[in-house]
Amino acid sequence: MDFEKTTIRVGILTISDSRTPSTSDINSFDSSGHNLIKLINDSNVIKSAKVVQYDCVTDDFDKIQAKMSEWCSERKVDVLLSTGGTGFSSRDVTPEATLGLVQKLTPGISQAIMNESLKLTPMAMLSRAVSGIYEKTLIINLPGSAKASKECLSVVAHTIPHAVSLIKDEKEISKQFHKQLDFTANNKSRVPECVTKIACRPRESQFPKMSMKSALNILKEHAVLQYTENNKIKYPAVLIFSTGDELISIKDSYGDCIRDTNSVMIKQILEQDHYKGQVFNFGIVRDNWDDLCKHFEDAFNNADIIITSGGVSMGEKDLIKHVLKEHFKSKIHFGRVNMKPGMPTTFVTLFFKDTKKYIFCLPGNPVSAGVCTHLFVLPYLRSVSGKKIIIHSLKAKLTHPINGLDIRPEYRRALLKYENGELYVSCLTNHQQSSRLLSFVGSNCLLHLPPSSEEANIESSTIMDVTLIKSIENTYIAPILNETNLSIEIIKKQGISDNIKKEELLLFSCINDVLHLMTENIFEAKTKNIPTDSAMGYVLYSPVYSSENLPPFPASIKDGYAIKYINEDCWSPNSNIFNVVQVSVAGTAPDCQKEIKEGECARISTGAPLPPGANCVVQVEDTAVVSKSSDGKVELAISILKEPKLFENVRSIGSDISVGQHLLDQKTVLGPFEIALLRSVGCENVQVYKCPSIHIIPCNDNSAYAISHKLKNMLEVADFKGNLFSQLLCKNITNFSELFKNVFDYDDVIIICGSFFEFCDVVESHIHIRNDTRKISLGFGRMNHNEKNVVFLHIGICDSDYIYNCVHLFILPFLRFTTGRKKIISSIKTKCNMTLHNLPLDKFEKAELDYENGDFNVTCFTMNRQSCLVNIPSSADKMNNKLKEEKKTELDAIVTENSDSYFIYY
């Protein structure tokens, strides 16, 4: 049984007067804090942990408590490791500040650290470090030196994951999931007859196929916003599990098996959509009545929304709906939806200990599970999170005609492109089978197609609805920016190629040139090998090929009967009786099966191996029982009511993925589907581009600290994955290079804020761009330090608009480029929502971006969510007059925030 731990969020708090360089102190570099971050983020000393907060405060009781309290009470971290301030000097107050805050002491942890440290040095007895629990966070004091803090962390690192799960009250869950499970249902008495008497199972589904519209309406009725005591939105806890006897967790897997891809994939789709509530993953639950009852009960005790995958179609082991209905007396609002893929999607509610629970039972086919998470679960979670845009569908022009529609409305994986201000959608040519995760590769949207009963075919250029599932990669800087002048001042240039010579450049070429310059001449891409599960958002460094076949054996696509069918010429409904001689359910070992002979059949379930001799599967709906055992429970013979076809409903070996097949290109941005694809063939690690480690240094002026703070926040909001450090203000710097030599050792990008006139002396090559009307001012350069290239960026003293513009036009695009991304700036054509009479000219204006009826609109001068920068042309531009008089004038906008409009995932 696989209980995937959620990531443990760690905060590192350095406490030191000297490490926060308000004076020009040569030892001011926080090597202890840096070292802990590296140990956790890069060397994985604590399993499944990541540093998400870092700060440095002076040895000041109130400041220490304030920072600890902020991280703990706002639930920003699960573990808070402080380093420093634990000694005997008068300024050392870390233990006192910690003791004043914690609600429970954890003396065992501090004692273990002390015992081990004393083995290394008797000086350890001079540490007064303590540990304890505040709210749901474990706080551990570590000593201040880099060496000692590393040694102490290594003493307790292996117990931290368990401690965290106990603190979060996951105790009961983890206990359950560490138990060895019994796969045989030995207590059949509680199992209803419809399940135990296979001969009596219904031949048709009891659930009508509901339309997508009605299903979404039902979900809408059940999406109720909930609030906390302080009137904040309460995000319900979500718990996910996969079901299936055939499933194996990736860590226990070997070749030729079916790995559980769905539970992780669904969790990552929620993560990609920035769902703010807690999300637990229970891993795999077996297709067994008692196990399902037990695990559902655990799930209801721990979460309000449950998402399952598998076990919802017509097979004898498809128990999910029966368990919920019979055992939990729940209400099934819909049990099938008229759609492809995802038809058996089910939505259930029930009261458990007086609390309402909402259950999404998704089909097991990985594509169906993924598509339905996007189409049903995300809109629901967005509603209960109070988001503005609930279902995101865009309008796009079809690039080619479509013939041969399915009888069900279909959601086909397709590619959405943005060109010259218009959205275009094209279908992919690959197989769209719902077991085939490869069908997601190269797609970024679901194209909504009508059923064949409504349209015979669809003409090219028809405007279609599409749902985005990934970012649109080919957004670019719109041509109008070409007409905007921006002066560029080259202060110093060395070792940089000659492509920037002009004193005055067009903004478009300027941004492009500058970015190329920075990336091609200055930055060396670095890579790392990371576990596939934690690779979300990273970019692949090299292409990936499969070393396995999927399916590894011929498998059934339907619940029904595997037969040996030969008599194509003389088939008649009356002469087709087959004796049921064996059973093949998902999880049956393919090499234990007997050969099926003429006149025989095997009862088979979706995903189960086809016995030797069988050459097609007839779905249960097209059969009838003709002979039963004397107790009426077992079917002995069936008849087939509809003419079968050779190889019908069979996936041949390797038909989804074959050995040696190219799966992903280099430079693919890894999202939930790509990760699921890699996991399905057992790919445990991948080589990706590493994110640079960034260090922000505010210099000289007091306002520089505020600038650095804003900058740090903006990079954090942008979901930047690399390590991000910042310093307190450094004043009166006399020898910058010497002072920060440790920083150059550790970090790849240094951002200096404030009036730092020595900048040009520090770097070997330097370019500065500046334009005051458009509020841009940024210097950048490079230095070679111990054979390593370090990039410098410099933002002088400026207001927050300058910071915003520089971050979105230069710094973030540059950082994205260094992590292997192709798309570095998203710009789109928008329509202005208003006439602007007193228009400020020739500037970038923050605005709100919206999508309505096929148009992207911008609202300028709003205090609402500012999610883009619009380019307001200069007075020389005739566009301006138009803008003053007319509404809906076209404006170019650079998307700055991952707004609810869902447009710029990266």
Ligand SMILES: Nc1nc2c(c(=O)[nH]1)N[C@H]1C(S)=C(S)[C@@H](COP(=O)(O)OP(=O)(O)OC[C@H]3O[C@@H](n4cnc5c(N)ncnc54)[C@H](O)[C@@H]3O)O[C@H]1N2
């Ligand atoms: N007689 C009929 N058979 C089927 C029907 C039908 O209407 N009549 N519907 C088909 C459709 S459509 C779908 S979709 C599937 C859904 O089946 P279940 O939800 O019951 O899912 P399972 O049978 O458990 O699994 C299906 C397939 O997917 C693989 N799988 C399941 N879970 C995972 C996972 N977590 N990770 C990776 N792969 C998974 C499983 O091995 C099967 O191959 O039913 C059709 N049958």
Ligand code: MOO
């Ligand atoms: O609806 Mo199922 O999801 O076709 O495969």
